[in-house]
Amino acid sequence: MKAKGMGGILGVATLLVLVVTSMAAAATPSEIYADYADNSRLDTAYSTSDLENALNSAVIQGYGNPIITPGFRGEVEQAIDQNTATTGESGTLPFTGVDLALLTAGGFALLLLGWGFRRFGKARS
Secondary structure, three states, rough: OOEEEEHHHHHHHHHHHHHHHHHHHHHHHHHEEEEEEEHHHOOOOOHHHHHHHHHOOHHHHHHHHOOHHHHHHHHHHHHHHHHHHHHHOOOOOOOOOOHHHHHHHHHHHHHHHHHHHHHHHHHOO
16 A cells, blocks of 8 residues: 555544544533432532533433432532532633643644645656
8 A cells, every 4th residue: 555545544543533532531411410310419520511511401401300300400510519629620721831832743743744745745757
């Protein structure tokens, strides 16, 4: 197989792995609700953003069990408060420079990718 084809396959595979892992890391509102519904408490530690998504979920608000749902809201709000207290979240993160380094590395990666496409894209004589 040519290097150009192998690079394309490797790029698509890398993108697919990144998308799948980011989706698998987040808990869905339905999973959080099911965790609460089995014994009226949250057994797993969820991120603050996952808990907030569960509170704002139209599925849970519209189709949740009317007996369980009011207690669910209180339990989730309490878990959010505990997350905020233990992590010291204040809504913003301090600037550490890591994001700037990642953006620079991403820019260089894109430049190298463009250079590679240009090099391998030239017509061979």
